[in-house]
Amino acid sequence: AQSVSQHNHHVILSEAASLELGCNYSYGGTVNLFWYVQYPGQHLQLLLKYFSGDPLVKGIKGFEAEFIKSKFSFNLRKPSVQWSDTAEYFCAVNARFSGANNLFFGTGTRLTVIP
């Protein structure tokens, strides 16, 4: 079955630690890849997106992600997290075969940053 997997359900880090959140998808063909963040009580915000070109994409707030096509992965990274990064992080995929407007979300990873 087609899916988006986020294997880390809850990650707890101290401030200044490095972050990597995993995302794997199982769709073939052309895909758009996204990371969204949802701060407590707030709306989903786009952190970064990959459509084509350079597989290393930089987003807002110091986040970046690397698309590795051979591994069907799009992992999110940040070299040094801050307390304000505490939030829920969702990986999402648009796949052409399914109709471009169907955005499939992973189950989310809750990040808690301890001051």
Added chain:
Amino acid sequence: DTEVTQTPKHLVMGMTNKKSLKCEQHMGHRAMYWYKQKAKKPPELMFVYSYEKLSINESVPSRFSPECPNSSLLNLHLHALQPEDSALYLCASSRDTGLSDQPQHFGDGTRLSIL
């Protein structure tokens, strides 16, 4: 602040009530979406409108009735809901429905509680 505005922010209703959720965007986007998000779960697509026409209905029960009166507005009419329908209802918009027209921009959501 998000550019997609949803009202109301919170709604409590009985199972026999009729209410409507509203969504508005002024970015000139031609695709609009309704998602349902249960607690600690990712958003799930309900409906997609493209150029004010319903293009996707993800097998949503008829007690949810979407309406797109114009390109800036999207409504979700609710009638005879069940307690399991309690959730956060998210509206999103994108330039169009093609892969190159992403990403989707999300509103803050309406938190719906069914008594």
